[in-house]
Amino acid sequence: MAKRPVAVDTPRPSRAGPPLASLLHGEDEVAINRARTDLIAALVAPEMRAESVTEIAPKPNSGLRLKSCLADILDELSTASFFPEHRRVVVVRDLAELTGKTAKEAEPLVARLAEFVRTSLREIGNAVIFVAVEEPDRWKTVQKGNAILRAVAEVGEVHHFPLDNLNFAFQDAILARKLPEALEVIERRLADSRASDRLGVLRAMFGDLVRLSRFLLQAKVARRGHGVGPETFPDDKRLNLLLQHPFVQQKVKAAAGRFKTNHLVALRAALQEANRHFSPSLEDAYVADQRLLLEHLTAKLLAEEP
Numbered sequence: 612m613a614k615r616p617v618a619v620d621t622p623r624p625s626r627a628g629p630p631l632a633s634l635l636h637g638e639d640e641v642a643i644n645r646a647r648t649d650l651i652a653a654l655v656a657p658e659m660r661a662e663s664v665t666e667i668a669p670k671p672n673s674g675l676r677l678k679s680c681l682a683d684i685l686d687e688l689s690t691a692s693f694f695p696e697h698r699r700v701v702v703v704r705d706l707a708e709l710t711g712k713t714a715k716e717a718e719p720l721v722a723r724l725a726e727f728v729r730t731s732l733r734e735i736g737n738a739v740i741f742v743a744v745e746e747p748d749r750w751k752t753v754q755k756g757n758a759i760l761r762a763v764a765e766v767g768e769v770h771h772f773p774l775d776n777l778n779f780a781f782q783d784a785i786l787a788r789k790l791p792e793a794l795e796v797i798e799r800r801l802a803d804s805r806a807s808d809r810l811g812v813l814r815a816m817f818g819d820l821v822r823l824s825r826f827l828l829q830a831k832v833a834r835r836g837h838g839v840g841p842e843t844f845p846d847d848k849r850l851n852l853l854l855q856h857p858f859v860q861q862k863v864k865a866a867a868g869r870f871k872t873n874h875l876v877a878l879r880a881a882l883q884e885a886n887r888h889f890s891p892s893l894e895d896a897y898v899a900d901q902r903l904l905l906e907h908l909t910a911k912l913l914a915e916e917p
Contacts, residue, residue: 629653631698631732632767634760636709636743636753639772641804641811646770647742651700654738659697668704676707677720685727688737699737709743709759710751725762732766746849777803781816785823786866790913794906801902810889813901817889820908821882823863826852828875830860830867870912878912 633650635643655663665687669675680703687701708721728739741763745752753760763769777800784793797816804812829852833839841853848854852863885908891898 629738630767631736631738632728632763633739634709634741634743634753634763634767634769635772636741636745636769637772638745638747638774639778640744641808641815642772643742643744644811645805645808646772647702647740650740651702654698654700656697663697664700664702666702666704668702674707675703675705677717677724680706681720681724684724684739688727688732688739689735690737691735700740701737702740702742704742705744706741706759709741709753709757710745713757721758725758728759728762728767729765778815778819782819782823785819785909785912786862786869788866788869788913790910793909793913797902797906797909810901813905814889817882817885817901817905817908820905820912821886822849824875824878824882824912825850826855826859826863827867827870828872828879829853830864831870831872831875833864834867874912878908881908881911 629650635646635650637643651660651664667675667680667683667687684701684703687699690699708717713721732739741759743753760769777796781793781796781800784790784796800812800816801809829844832843833853841851844851844853852860855863885899885904888899888904889901
């Protein structure tokens, strides 16, 4: 069965209709995006979404911080819709002050936003949805004491979307080199997903293949001994095995002996070629069946003898 969100156990005021303030956070990005879509559908009529929904998100390779976006958030939330019977909805994605330690100079900005959510939203009638995809191994999580979380919990709803066991089951099957189990997990994850979520699920599992194949290659390099450290690999923690949690490092290093280096290199080339099928553009004349492609790539990684 599809997983339901786990709400923070915080008393909420009685109200009719969807919440005007929501926080969706956790590691399961697919479930978070599904909840975001459902919330927008409950808040805004389909024909009004292009006009009434604004998304404020980080630019590529940069974070979203209140010093650069608070004015935009408050302006959007304070602006009445052109159609008085319809509210405006602002989606704020991956705000740094939600998933990390707030810098001293940002504390007044956080307090201002929290107070606005707490006191002004209901008067204005507009709605805000905070979306925070967490990465615990990068210390990117929403803390219980966060002022924005507390404000949302007071007047709206906070939902947590942890990764379910199937996410870890796929990664474990890859590292254990168990093809039948990996293919079974693909089938189960798709069976548990709505049709509209399936591409997101397939993209996430494709991302697992990319990440694990990279880490397995790095583990082989690290085993060569002297002179290999975290600085040998990219500075971005997402791309560097030696910057992962020690448990993750140990698990990948233990699995690396099950794979040949030349086989991993060949797979990396195949993954690079396959990437466009999981993120197709309008200019692509042909897009492969993503499920069959994922199963093929998984088999390519796991089926060949080491």
